[in-house]
Amino acid sequence: MPTPLAPDLASVASVVRARRTARRAAASCADGAFLVTIDGAVSVGKSTTAALLGDLLEVPPEALDVRIVSTDGFLFPNRVLEARGLLMRKGFPESYDHDALDSFVHSARDGATELRVPVYSHETYDVLDEHDVLGPDDVVILEGLHLVALSDAIDFSVYIDADEADIEKWFVERFFHLRTSNAFYRQFAGLSDDAAAAFARDVWSSINGVNLRENILPSRDHADAVLEKDHDHTVRRLVVKHGNMRT
Numbered sequence: 001m002p003t004p005l006a007p008d009l010a011s012v013a014s015v016v017r018a019r020r021t022a023r024r025a026a027a028s029c030a031d032g033a034f035l036v037t038i039d040g041a042v043s044v045g046k047s048t049t050a051a052l053l054g055d056l057l058e059v060p061p062e063a064l065d066v067r068i069v070s071t072d073g074f075l076f077p078n079r080v081l082e083a084r085g086l087l088m089r090k091g092f093p094e095s096y097d098h099d100a101l102d103s104f105v106h107s108a109r110d111g112a113t114e115l116r117v118p119v120y121s122h123e124t125y126d127v128l129d130e131h132d133v134l135g136p137d138d139v140v141i142l143e144g145l146h147l148v149a150l151s152d153a154i155d156f157s158v159y160i161d162a163d164e165a166d167i168e169k170w171f172v173e174r175f176f177h178l179r180t181s182n183a184f185y186r187q188f189a190g191l192s193d194d195a196a197a198a199f200a201r202d203v204w205s206s207i208n209g210v211n212l213r214e215n216i217l218p219s220r221d222h223a224d225a226v227l228e229k230d231h232d233h234t235v236r237r238l239v240v241k242h243g244n245m246r247t
Contacts, residue, residue, distance in 0.1 A: 006052060008238045012225055013056040015240055016156050017064075020139065023155060031111035033067075033136070035153060038143040039219050040160035041212045042091065043171040045233060049160055050143040057139055064138035071144025072120035074101040077127045092211055093146045105153045108140050125184040145211075148219035159223035164212065166231045168204045175200035 020034040036053070038046050047070070054066040074097050081087045086095050100118075107115055116131040134140070142150075147157065176196060178185040188196060220226055228237040 005049070005233070005235055006056075008227065008235045009049065009053050010056055011238065012158065012227075012240070013053060015225070016053075016057065016139070017062060019156055020064075031136075032109040033111070033138065033140040035105055035109050035155045036139060036141045037147040037150065037154050037157045038141060038160065039145065039147045039157065039216065039223070041162075041164075041167045041216055042145075042208045043174050044160045044162055044167050045170075045229065046143040046160060049158070049227070050141045053158075054139075054141055065136075066139045066141060067134050067137045068141045068143065069104075069117055069134070070120065071096065071101065071142065071147065072122075073118035073127060074098075074104070074144075075120060075127055078125070088207070091145060091208070093215055096146065098149065102150065102153075105140075105142065105150050108135065108137070109153050109155075111136060123183040145216060146219070148222045151222060156225070157219075157223045158225045158227060159220045160227050160229065161220060162229040163231070164209065166229070167212070168201065168209065169231075170233075171204050171208060172197055172200040175203075 016034065016036060023034060038050050038053075040046050050068045054068050057064045057066050075081075075090065075095055076084075076086070076097055078087065081090060081095055086092075089095055104115060104117065113135040115134040117134055119128045119130050119132055120126070121128050147154070151157075175185070175188075176193075179188040179191070179196060180186070188199065191199065223241075225238065225240045227235060228239075230236040
């Protein structure tokens with residue numbers, strides 16, 4: 001039977017703590033942040049999972065300092081995407097500043113302080129001209145897309161999986177919510193429910209579903225843990241692989 005998300009994430013948090021302790025036993029890795037990545041399709045629940053995992057890692061007796069970073073901030077600004085003809089490819093691998101993302105994760109893992117992280121606004125659907133400042137932190141949870149390329153810097157990776165039909169349904173539901181609560185999506189508020197559903201399904205089939213199958217899903221095989229969700233967001237299965245610790 002499906003299980004609630006929190007108990008399964010508690011087991012993931014225990015593995016993260018154990019692997020962090022083992023990594024800190026190596027003198028060359030003692031000072032940097034332990035880097036956890038959470039990957040998966042759009043609307044699969046990456047942000048929620050990252051927040052819950054962060055909460056579990058921050059509780060006593062070993063209360064860790066945890067920061068959550070979204071890869072959204074490492075998207076190229078809309079003006080750059082438009083100039084490169086990539087605005088309709090937003091979220092695909094080529095729409096990210098991989099050099100900046102790679103520099104950030106390696107600096108965090110090496111123990112750098114006052115790391116500047118670009119901020120993404122879902123209200124304007126664009127990267128802002130401002131930054132958050134991080135560091136030093138015990139754990140950095142990086143949630144978003146296309147993180148497998150950072151494999152040499154990742155200490156522990158989680159892939160959130162679900163049937164594509166369920167993810168598409170969640171995407172449509174999210175679109176309905178955003179068109180009444182988000183500044184960018186209010187341009188779709190005048191659509192009828194049927195038209196809005198048809199539009200969201202078309203976006204899924206032509207953009208997000210393609211991105212999932214071609215670019216996101218392959219990273220599942222490289223994850224340290226795969227969390228499979230059922231149609232109601234409960235956990236159908238959690239598989240934690242027992243590989244060697246990265247140093």
